[in-house]
Amino acid sequence: MLKDEVNKALKVLQEGGIILYPTDTIWGIGCDATNTEAVKKIYALKQREESKSMIVLVDNDNKLQSYIAEVPEIAYQLIEFAEKPMTLVMPGAKNLSPALIAEDGSVGIRVVKHPFCEQLIQRFRKPVVSTSANISGQPSPENFGQVSQDIIDGVDYVVDVDQHSMEKKAPSTIMRLDPNGSFEFIRR
DSSP: HHHHHHHHHHHHHTTTEEEEEESSSEEEEEEEEHHHHHHHHHHHHHHHTTSSOOOOESSGGGGGHBBBSSSSEEEHHHHOSSSSEEEEEOOOBOOOOOSSTTSSEEEEEOOOOOOHHHHHHHTSSSEEEEEEEETTTTTTOOSGGSSSSHHHSSSSSSSOSSTTTOOOOOOEEEEEEEOOOOOOEEEO
């Protein structure tokens, strides 16, 4: 049941662990976005350089102001009207693990639209890291069946939701937004 899986994943996050979980895009590896030790565990598992930042999920756009110093007004319109999941990279990141913040002070953040993620983040009351469930440099898995055993063995908990779905999912669109409202696509 969804509630049971949320409870199990919540406990792991609260204890500083990392989870493998379904999102509104591809399967992700996640942890408490305010816990640097947990974030470093993900970098180690993915064999990824810490200079390559990971994105953060929140459950609704009201939370953006808690983690971004100055949210451009256009961000709310982009989130409201986006037809597919959109990650916004914005400067002025705050209240997050320094390991998630890029050298220029920016962070990628997405308002997630997925029942499991929404409930988990709402109950956790903190943002959750989301990075593709693969070793750095390998292709991103389009569904759970494509997640490598190394990743499955390397996390503290594998969420038992959507594991049997064969729907092929793609990563989110990524846009960089400046406080003045100008923007550019990083990944479409």
